[in-house]
Amino acid sequence: MTRYALNLPIDLKREAEELASRQGISLNQFIMWSVSDKVATLRESLADLKFPGITYRRGESGWVAPVLQGTGIRVQTIAADLQLGLTPEEIAAEYSLALPRIQEAQAFYQVHRVEIDASLKAEKDLEDAGG
DSSP, rough: OOOOOOOOOOHHHHHEEEHHHHHHHHHHHHHHHHHHHHHHHHHHOOOOOTTTEEEEOOOSSSEEEEETTTTTBHHHHHHHHHHHTHHHHHHHHHTTHHHHHHHHHHHHHTTTTHHHHHHHHHHHHHHHOOO
């Protein structure tokens, strides 16, 4: 096993100690378990590690969709705006986001175009069928 010095903010350390205590384990065991859990989640995740600002979220419909991390704005929404002819600068202004966030979504869309276009089409088909 390897040792690693870890600096934690005081509040985070206190909360981790409390959670570890409730589970009857040491802080060291809790941190090791937490890191192990996070690594396993990322390994199994749908996330594309080349795009750290994009994550996946399950919507109300149960479908999983890529979103701009921390915003809930779906990449397919950005893609639809681009298809309507909006520029990345206009989209960034519309959502009050930094331009690099929109550019990352645009790059993600280029790499994952097939799945996102299929999702856009399925959504449009549902709208058309509903009214």
